Amino acid sequence: MVGQIKEVSPLLRTQSRIDVNKIESWILWQVSKEDWIRIKRGLEKTGVKFVIASGLLVSPEQPWLTMNLLMMLLALIFMSFFVYVGGVSMYYAQNDLTTFVEIAHAYTFVLAFWVLLSVHFVFKLPVLHELLQVVDADIFEYKNNCCKENEEKFKKQNRFYHLLFQTVLNAAILAAVLLLGFLAPAMIKLFEDENRRKVKEINYDFPVPLWFPFRTDNLFGFCFAYSLLMIEILLVAIYLAAAIPFLVYAAFEVNTQYRILKNSILNLEPRALEKYNCVCRVAESQIEMLRQDSFFEYCVQECIKENILHHIEILK
Secondary structure (H helix, E strand, O other), rough: OOHHHHHHHHHHHHHHHHHHHHHHHHHHOOOOOOHHHHHHHEEEEEEEEOOOOOOOOOOOOOOOOHHHHHHHHHEEEEEEEHHEEEEEHHHHHOOOOOHHHHHHHHHHHHHHHHHHHHHHHHHHHHHHHHHOOOOOOOOOOOOOOOHHHHHHHHHHHHHHHHHHHHHOOOOOOHHHHHHHHHHHHHHHHHHHHHHHOOOOOOEOOOOOOEEOOOOOOOHHOOOOOHHHHHHHHHHHHHHHHHHHHHHHHHHHHHHHHHHHHHHHHOHHHHHHHHHHHHOOOOOOHHHHOOOHHHHHHHHHHHHHHHHHHHHHHHHH
């Protein structure tokens, strides 16, 4: 019996190693070194900022890995806390329509981010890895040189408009944070009518009127609650500044690829002629003479095949 156990134990150890490897492969930030290099290159090509800083893309390298894990933990704790606080606040404000609508707007925003981030980290992070590797490798590379100039022009336009959008968006988010976090509470304190404070359980001096599970009518309680709320606002701002430019980049990239595809279709015959000239030298002015040539027809078919493959890659 002991001998049998000794014989089986190496198999058990091997099986356990396989199981551990399987478990490790499901860890969301567990990517190979080669894949991570490609992912980083893809991220650099997009020009999108804050993606690693926000933890939307979890780096396997230190100190980013520790920071990303802390960011994810903070986001989970704070957003879960405000999902609870917002729900209780709406319950208390159910008979005050103005306060209820204010809280509901903020609550919808936080709840939506809480759901979206949960879905992202559980299901979508591997998709983001794949997408960035595609960006690194380029969606499709044509084997012709005659359309390269227009392709580069379209890509430069994409980069310019995306950078412009990202700059404007970041400025708008910063302005919104300053307005919501500092200017709005100051204006409320200066000009708000005391009659509006109808729900005694809710503190109206915050950027968003809210109930908290501790006293906020003293200096320490107010500062603590205000700090929690500002951290939540900053978390949402960071995720907005990281996620929205990436989604817009993807939309711009698809549009750019369709423009490249359209340009290549419009230049079908020059592309076919370039392939044809690898065997026989013919001037572009002589294309009319080649329309019945079987080899030129084959070159045209190969170019059309490239367009079909390009379109398939865009759809993917």
